[in-house]
Each structure stands twice: as C-alpha cells, then as structure tokens.
Amino acid sequence: MKAATLNYKNTYLKSTAPRGEFPPALPLFVPPGTREIILPDPMLDTDLPLGHVAQASAADHLSLQDISNLAHYTLGLSRYEPGELYLYHRPAPSPRCKHATELWYFTLQDAALPAGLYRYNPIRHTLQMDDLQDWLSILAENARQPQDGWLLSAVPDRLRHIYGDFTSRLMCLEAGHVTEQLQLVHHMLGHGLRSVPFPQQWVWPTTEKEIPLQVLWRENLQTEDTPLPVSFVEATRNRHSAHGSNGVYPLPIRLPLETACQMGEFASRQKTTASLYAVVQNVEGLDPGAYSYLPHEGFRWIAPIPRKSEMQQALFITPGFHVPHCPIVWLISEDTGVLQAEGTMQDYQQTHQDVGRVGQRLGLAAAASGLFARPAVSHDEGYFDWLLRLTDTDETVLYQVLIGQDRYEGWPVQMMF
Numbered sequence: 001m002k003a004a005t006l007n008y009k010n011t012y013l014k015s016t017a018p019r020g021e022f023p024p025a026l027p028l029f030v031p032p033g034t035r036e037i038i039l040p041d042p043m044l045d046t047d048l049p050l051g052h053v054a055q056a057s058a059a060d061h062l063s064l065q066d067i068s069n070l071a072h073y074t075l076g077l078s079r080y081e082p083g084e085l086y087l088y089h090r091p092a093p094s095p096r097c098k099h100a101t102e103l104w105y106f107t108l109q110d111a112a113l114p115a116g117l118y119r120y121n122p123i124r125h126t127l128q129m130d131d132l133q134d135w136l137s138i139l140a141e142n143a144r145q146p147q148d149g150w151l152l153s154a155v156p157d158r159l160r161h162i163y164g165d166f167t168s169r170l171m172c173l174e175a176g177h178v179t180e181q182l183q184l185v186h187h188m189l190g191h192g193l194r195s196v197p198f199p200q201q202w203v204w205p206t207t208e209k210e211i212p213l214q215v216l217w218r219e220n221l222q223t224e225d226t227p228l229p230v231s232f233v234e235a236t237r238n239r240h241s242a243h244g245s246n247g248v249y250p251l252p253i254r255l256p257l258e259t260a261c262q263m264g265e266f267a268s269r270q271k272t273t274a275s276l277y278a279v280v281q282n283v284e285g286l287d288p289g290a291y292s293y294l295p296h297e298g299f300r301w302i303a304p305i306p307r308k309s310e311m312q313q314a315l316f317i318t319p320g321f322h323v324p325h326c327p328i329v330w331l332i333s334e335d336t337g338v339l340q341a342e343g344t345m346q347d348y349q350q351t352h353q354d355v356g357r358v359g360q361r362l363g364l365a366a367a368a369s370g371l372f373a374r375p376a377v378s379h380d381e382g383y384f385d386w387l388l389r390l391t392d393t394d395e396t397v398l399y400q401v402l403i404g405q406d407r408y409e410g411w412p413v414q415m416m417f
C-alpha cells in the first residue's frame, strides 16, 4: 500500500466523504499551486532493535528515502483510533493530540532536493516547499557542516485555547519527544543529529503565529546506545498513552523489576541534564516508596510514601485517571535555577525539551514491554519536590510518565509502515 493511500483505506474515508476528522493541524488538501514533493514509501528494516546505532553513513547527504523514513517514523501517522476521543496518533505524543509541532527538512545546498525549507505533511506524506526567507537566511548565517537538517516549529494557538499560558511549556516538552524520536531514527540510518535552539537573533512575535523552536543539524555519527531486545518499528507503533475515552482505569499489575530497570536504563541513556525519579507502587523486589534512578546502579531509596491517598491525589490532580493501578510513575526533574536567573526563552526551551526527550524514551521502552506510558503534567509539583527532598535545591519535577497495563485496548488501526 502506498503511504498516500493509507488514510483512504484504513479510515472512514474509504466509504464516506471527509467527516471533518482531520484537525486543522493535519490538512488533507493543500492550496492549488503548492510546490509538493511526493516522498517514497517509508521503508525501515523492522528487525532493527530499539536503540540500534548503524555504522556511520558515508553519504554526504540524505537521500529522499532517508528523508521519507525520518519524517514518517518521527511525525508520520502511526495509529487511527476510531473508538477514541483523539483519532490520529503519531510516534511522538502531543497534549490531547493537538500536534503543535511542525517538522521541516532544510538543506542549504542542492542535494536530493534543491536548497530550501520543506514542511512535512504527514497525511499526504509529502514535503511542501515554503518561502520562509527570514527563517532560511537565519539558518544560512548560522550554517554548519553538513548543511542540512531539520527544523522544529510550533503553532502555539493549537494549544493556547485549552492550556492558556501553560502552552509554552507543553510545546517545548512535545518538541523534546519529537527531537528524541528523530535522533533515534537518524542513528538507525547511520547519521548523527545535533539539536540547538533556533538562533537568538530571532525575535519572538507578540502574535501567536508559527514560531521556529529548534534546529537539528545533521552531523557525523559518533554515539553509542544499548539496544533493547525489541524492534524499533514495533515499539514505535505500540507507543501509546493509555486507552480510554472516558477515563483511564488500568489493570492492577505487579511489574517485574527487570522491566522497570529496562525502562530506567533506556531513559537515562539520553545524556541530558535531566534526572530520573520514580514513585514505586507495585514493582517486584522494591518496597513502595520514592526512589531516584541512577544509570547502571538502578533504584536508590529516598523515602516511604507518607499517606498513600494524598500521594495518589498529588500524582494526578484532575479526575479520570486511576493512578493506584500504575505500578510505577516516573518523574523527571531538571535544574530550573538558570531559568529564574537568566530568564531567556532559549534556556526555558532547552530545559523542557531535555525532559521531553527522556519522556519519549520511557514511552518507547514501556511499549517494548506491552505497557502504556502516559506523559503528563497533572502532578502536584510542590508535593513531589518535597517528597524527593528537592525543596531546598534548584531542581524541580517538571514531567511525569505514568506506566500501566491497559484494561481496554480500543480498536487501533495501524497506519505505520
């Protein structure tokens, strides 16, 4: 099946006219005259394990096939969920599937594509050329070798009407998920990726239009990872944040210690400055309590849970998610001192993006064990800073990832190659 026909065959579109299911973020049709490049169907070896790092590629530019794989396995459509509130899902999660992040490929010299900036359209699996000359010239002024890579931008308005001022935080976390996923695919293709905030000469507009966030320059591969014994494609297809259109009520399970450690190790291999903690409720061999997770060492005890009900309330403040059945909830913290001191958007962005990257790895590692991973910001930060003994430090818990086993599996339709 061709990428472009996937929607028509797998969704209601096969038998009806469009039903308005496509959010504005995912336009089905494009204005006449759009310069569009149809990408080849994505094709990644499904046996390659999660965390695989290929031999460094000798190619001096990405081929169209590479670009197709990178875009599809990062922000293509992965699942259609006809029974859920949110219909379209992608390899990187997004708050309420609003998909504030846009993915662009750019090249400053003619290679597989003429020099330019290209927006990825996940529904059509195409690249659309855009004349954003000011973005392109800022990229050119800050050019590196090789002269191509990806640009992440965000459209805050897709979130703002729901989340208000919380939007900037959510869109930076989301961009972190996307960055990590894109880097994992780059490594599988033998390329490196360096992430830098969009250059400072860019002045944020006061209106809420699309803004460039992060530049991801392709670079020579010089990294290592320890793969998990599961296919990358399978883990990416199965990554999800828990089914349940009317609240999430997971099965009560006891998690093997090995599974919990596998998640912790895979997540902490992302070399950001983020720290990993866990509230353990039901893991074999571990007393319930608050722990830090240290790479190669594992769980280190911090404190018991003083009052279970109070802690569970703090884990998910809003109703609708049955936290007591999550065997483990990961908490990701960062040093936020610099944010207060410097107050620049770049620091804020980088901090949240790093945290989002760890969240993406947790999501994939959970999927590798058939579990859901719900990234969320529904926790009481003050409570966990206190429980984890962070109150007198500059560290703050910025993100949580709730792990569990679905009771209700939904009717997901695979849309990933």
Ligand SMILES: Cc1cc2nc3c(=O)[nH]c(=O)nc-3n(C[C@H](O)[C@H](O)[C@H](O)COP(=O)(O)O)c2cc1C
Binding pocket: 086, 089, 090, 092, 093, 094, 095, 096, 097, 170, 171, 173, 174, 177, 239, 240, 241, 242, 321, 374, 375, 376, 377, 378
């Ligand atoms: C940055 C970010 C913040 C999120 N915050 C919450 C949250 O506070 N509460 C919640 O229930 N889900 C939260 N989610 C989960 C998304 O709503 C969920 O990932 C989305 O519906 C997509 O589902 P999927 O991951 O299964 O594709 C968040 C996701 C992201 C990426």
